[in-house]
Amino acid sequence: MDWMEKELEKLERASLERRLHVSAPMADNPGFTLSDGRKLLNLSSNDYLGLSQHSAIIESMRESLLAEGAAGSGASRLVTGNRASYGQLEEALAQWQNSEKALVFANGYMANTGVISALVGRGDVVFNDQFNHASIVDGIILSRAEHARYRHNDMEHLRALLHKHRDKRRKLIVTDAVFSMDGDQARLHELVALKQEYDAMLMVDEAHSGGIYGVHGEGLCHTLGIEHEVDIHMGTFSKAFGLYGAYVSGSSLLIRWLLNKTRPLIYSTALPSSIVTGIAKALELVQTEHWRREQLLGSSRYFRSSLVKAGFKVSEGDSAIVPLIIGDNDTALRFSKALESEGISAVAIRPPTVPDGTARIRFSLSTAHTSKELTDAVSRICSVGLRLGVLGSCNQS
Incomplete structure (x- = not known):
C-alpha cells in the first residue's frame, strides 16, 4: 500500500491534504468553539439558528x-x-x-x-x-x-x-x-x-x-x-x-x-x-422563534456588505454562507491559520469541494453571534488580508 504515501505527498505539495482538529462547543459562549484547546469565534459552523445547544x-x-x-x-x-x-x-x-x-x-x-x-x-x-x-x-x-x-x-x-x-x-x-x-x-x-x-x-x-x-x-x-x-x-x-x-x-x-x-x-x-x-x-x-431568522439574515447582510466594502471578493447573496474568494490553495490555508491566531475559526475550502483556482474562506454565520463579535471579526479579517497581501488597502469607513 505504499502508493498511498506517494499520493498523499502529492496532496500535501498542492496544499490539498485534509487533517482533523478537535473542537468542542462552549456552553457559556455559544458563538465560540474550543479548537485544539483554544477559544475561537466560530465562523465555520452550520448551526445557523443557534439551536444545537438549546x-x-x-x-x-x-x-x-x-x-x-x-x-x-x-x-x-x-x-x-x-x-x-x-x-x-x-x-x-x-x-x-x-x-x-x-x-x-x-x-x-x-x-x-x-x-x-x-x-x-x-x-x-x-x-x-x-x-x-x-x-x-x-x-x-x-x-x-x-x-x-x-x-x-x-x-x-x-x-x-x-x-x-x-x-x-x-x-x-x-x-x-x-x-x-x-x-x-x-x-x-x-x-x-x-x-x-x-x-x-x-x-x-x-x-x-x-x-x-x-x-x-x-x-x-x-x-x-x-x-x-x-x-x-x-x-x-x-x-x-x-x-x-x-x-x-x-x-x-x-x-x-x-x-x-x-x-x-x-x-x-x-x-x-x-x-x-x-x-x-x-x-x-x-x-x-421567528427572531432567530430575522437576526441571522440581518447579520448576514451586515457581514457580507462589510467585507465587500473593505475590498474583499465575496460572492453575492443574502444567506448565512459568506465565501471570501482567495484563489490560491496555499494562500487560503495561510489565511485560515492567520485568522486562528486572531481568535477566529474559519476553515479554508479547497478543490475538489470548489473549482480549481477558487479556494476560499467560507464564513458561516449564526444567530449565536452578536453584532459586536461580527464587527470585531471584520476588523481582524481586514488585518489578516492586509498582512497576507490579499487586500491592497482596507476600507472600513
Missing part, C-alpha cells in the same frame, strides 16, 4: 432517552427500529411543508444518494447544477442514469440539455436551493418553468435554506410560492435545526415509492428515538 431540545432528548431506556434503535425502520416518534415527526413535517407525506432519513447524504437512485436508473437522465452538493453527484453516479451537468445557474445551458435528452424515459432536475459553497440561490422559478415544459421531475435540496427562509422556516421554495411545483423536497436537520438527520416531503405516492426503493433507508439502522424527539422539539422552535 436547553429545551437537550431536555427533550434526555427525557426520551430515559423513557425508552435504550441508546440505539437496534434495527432499520423496516425491521424493528421504527418508533412511534418517527410517525409523529413525519406528520408534523408534512404539515409544516404543506405536503401529503414526509419521510425521515439518517442524514442528508443518505437522503440524496438514496432518493436519486430510487427515482432514476439506466436509460434515464439527471440534470445537475455544477455547484450542487457532492451527495447529489454521488446519487447520480449510483443511479447509473446519464449525468447532464449544466453550468451554474445557466438556464439556457439547461434548456439545451433538456432539449437534447427530451426523449429519455425519465428526466430529473436536481438543485440546491442555496448553494453550500457560494451562498447564492438557485433560479427556482425558471427551473419550475423548464420542468413543466420538458415534463421532468424537479428535486430541490433545502439543506442550507430550510429553517431560514419562509414565514415559519419552511424554506426558499415556500418563500417563492412554488412549493407545490416541486416534486421532491429534501431538507436536513444538521444545520438550522442544530441536530442530525434529514427528511423528504412530497406526495403520498412518492413516499410510498421511496419506502420501498431507497436502499440507504432500507438497509441502515434507524436514528435513535432520542434524536427524533430532539428534532421534533427543534421543529417547534424553528416555527415559533
Whole structure:
C-alpha cells in the first residue's frame, strides 16, 4: 500500500491534504468553539439558528432517552427500529411543508444518494447544477442514469440539455436551493418553468435554506410560492435545526415509492428515538422563534456588505454562507491559520469541494453571534488580508 504515501505527498505539495482538529462547543459562549484547546469565534459552523445547544431540545432528548431506556434503535425502520416518534415527526413535517407525506432519513447524504437512485436508473437522465452538493453527484453516479451537468445557474445551458435528452424515459432536475459553497440561490422559478415544459421531475435540496427562509422556516421554495411545483423536497436537520438527520416531503405516492426503493433507508439502522424527539422539539422552535431568522439574515447582510466594502471578493447573496474568494490553495490555508491566531475559526475550502483556482474562506454565520463579535471579526479579517497581501488597502469607513 505504499502508493498511498506517494499520493498523499502529492496532496500535501498542492496544499490539498485534509487533517482533523478537535473542537468542542462552549456552553457559556455559544458563538465560540474550543479548537485544539483554544477559544475561537466560530465562523465555520452550520448551526445557523443557534439551536444545537438549546436547553429545551437537550431536555427533550434526555427525557426520551430515559423513557425508552435504550441508546440505539437496534434495527432499520423496516425491521424493528421504527418508533412511534418517527410517525409523529413525519406528520408534523408534512404539515409544516404543506405536503401529503414526509419521510425521515439518517442524514442528508443518505437522503440524496438514496432518493436519486430510487427515482432514476439506466436509460434515464439527471440534470445537475455544477455547484450542487457532492451527495447529489454521488446519487447520480449510483443511479447509473446519464449525468447532464449544466453550468451554474445557466438556464439556457439547461434548456439545451433538456432539449437534447427530451426523449429519455425519465428526466430529473436536481438543485440546491442555496448553494453550500457560494451562498447564492438557485433560479427556482425558471427551473419550475423548464420542468413543466420538458415534463421532468424537479428535486430541490433545502439543506442550507430550510429553517431560514419562509414565514415559519419552511424554506426558499415556500418563500417563492412554488412549493407545490416541486416534486421532491429534501431538507436536513444538521444545520438550522442544530441536530442530525434529514427528511423528504412530497406526495403520498412518492413516499410510498421511496419506502420501498431507497436502499440507504432500507438497509441502515434507524436514528435513535432520542434524536427524533430532539428534532421534533427543534421543529417547534424553528416555527415559533421567528427572531432567530430575522437576526441571522440581518447579520448576514451586515457581514457580507462589510467585507465587500473593505475590498474583499465575496460572492453575492443574502444567506448565512459568506465565501471570501482567495484563489490560491496555499494562500487560503495561510489565511485560515492567520485568522486562528486572531481568535477566529474559519476553515479554508479547497478543490475538489470548489473549482480549481477558487479556494476560499467560507464564513458561516449564526444567530449565536452578536453584532459586536461580527464587527470585531471584520476588523481582524481586514488585518489578516492586509498582512497576507490579499487586500491592497482596507476600507472600513
